[in-house]
Amino acid sequence: MQARPPVRAVIFDLDGTLVQTRVASWEIFEKVSRRFGLGVDRPEQYFGLFQGNVYASIRKLCRDEAHADEVKEAFLQLLRDEYTPPLVPGVGDVVRRLAADCTLAVMSSNATQVLRRVLESNALAFCFAHVFGGDVTPDKRTAMRAFLADGGSGFGRRCSADYDEAGRQVELDGASTVLVTDTAGDVRDALEVGIRVIGVAWGMHTVEELTAAGAEFVALWPQEIAPYLLGDAAARPPDGACVVPRELAEPTSDCGCGCGGAPAGTASADGGVAAAAAVRRNRRRMAGVRLPRPAPSGAATAGRPGATAEDELVAAIRRVCRRG
Structure with a gap:
């Protein structure tokens, strides 16, 4: 055949x-x-x-x-x-x-x-x-x-x-x-x-x-x-670009498209998409760019009480890079 x-x-x-x-x-x-x-x-x-x-x-x-x-x-x-x-x-x-x-x-x-x-x-x-x-x-x-x-x-x-x-x-x-x-x-x-x-x-x-x-x-x-x-x-797993799910949240599942999955019930027509698209574009330019060092022990970290928006963004970008 x-x-x-x-x-x-x-x-x-x-x-x-x-x-x-x-x-x-x-x-x-x-x-x-x-x-x-x-x-x-x-x-x-x-x-x-x-x-x-x-x-x-x-x-x-x-x-x-x-x-x-x-x-x-x-x-x-x-x-x-x-x-x-x-x-x-x-x-x-x-x-x-x-x-x-x-x-x-x-x-x-x-x-x-x-x-x-x-x-x-x-x-x-x-x-x-x-x-x-x-x-x-x-x-x-x-x-x-x-x-x-x-x-x-x-x-x-x-x-x-x-x-x-x-x-x-x-x-x-x-x-x-x-x-x-x-x-x-x-x-x-x-x-x-x-x-x-x-x-x-x-x-x-x-x-x-x-x-x-x-x-x-x-x-x-x-x-x-x-x-x-x-x-x-x-x-x-596909080689396509990976985007961060809405509100830079941890994905609930990996659907395989490279987006990393998205929390159930979330829509994509809001600020979450803008953030995802921005990270996706930046991945193409991130070769050689050093990310901020992890927070010192005892400091507020992403996903824990007291975490700042910057902590969440850095953690999300790290997750994206690891998947790539």
């Missing part, structure tokens, strides 16, 4: 892939269907709309173009206002691990505002270098082609606010780019564009439907994704 080229970029679908969407999105669409008389009154009918482009499928239910535009806008507005689905358990660690080795993008039929809300609330926003929302790029084939055509797509993020400009830019093509999705329509769109596809079994469509559409592999659990894409490298 001919060896596949290494994976350089991974595009994640949002709904049904990163987040649990079957109930949450149906509850939104059911309101739209009743309001506009679309005749979709069962969840299974709604899930069937994703066999192709969902907006094209909805358009076929409408009287005319004006009606279709009104339905789409109402649907997107309800998603912006009310849609906050939970993350699929375990998928956050997968995203962080892949961010160390690949450029990540997220693509969705949902509104960009929803992508931001979901990713920020789960401390994943800065793991993704690119986002494609349905209110900006409703056709996913267009989004995938734009991603491949943009020469800057090879600059990734490593779970911090800045782009990895100090790293080596990678050249992206269809053979080194993989879409991860839960719908047969996305599978067919990606194959048409020339991108590899793996499916996930916990979303809209079944293993059989995803396989029949052309997915080269269907994951039953999130933990299968990184080993399938990275091979043995998935089990090794």
Whole structure:
């Protein structure tokens, strides 16, 4: 069997892939269907709309173009206002691990505002270098082609606010780019564009439907994704830059992306990210720089009563350097 080229970029679908969407999105669409008389009154009918482009499928239910535009806008507005689905358990660690080795993008039929809300609330926003929302790029084939055509797509993020400009830019093509999705329509769109596809079994469509559409592999659990894409490298600590978790706290777990893990429930869209990004940038320039000597015995030290902010910062930087 001919060896596949290494994976350089991974595009994640949002709904049904990163987040649990079957109930949450149906509850939104059911309101739209009743309001506009679309005749979709069962969840299974709604899930069937994703066999192709969902907006094209909805358009076929409408009287005319004006009606279709009104339905789409109402649907997107309800998603912006009310849609906050939970993350699929375990998928956050997968995203962080892949961010160390690949450029990540997220693509969705949902509104960009929803992508931001979901990713920020789960401390994943800065793991993704690119986002494609349905209110900006409703056709996913267009989004995938734009991603491949943009020469800057090879600059990734490593779970911090800045782009990895100090790293080596990678050249992206269809053979080194993989879409991860839960719908047969996305599978067919990606194959048409020339991108590899793996499916996930916990979303809209079944293993059989995803396989029949052309997915080269269907994951039953999130933990299968990184080993399938990275091979043995998935089990090794990555060489990527390491950032300090929010408030320079001790990490609760090491997710593998190089960020050192983050305390449960913390978001990344605040001052903690700024501190993390600053430390990450400074690591590139720290060769030969001597850190302050440890405090004398008996003095206040980081993590103990009486520790100063400077103590905490020095301790955090030392932890980062040891991991590097």
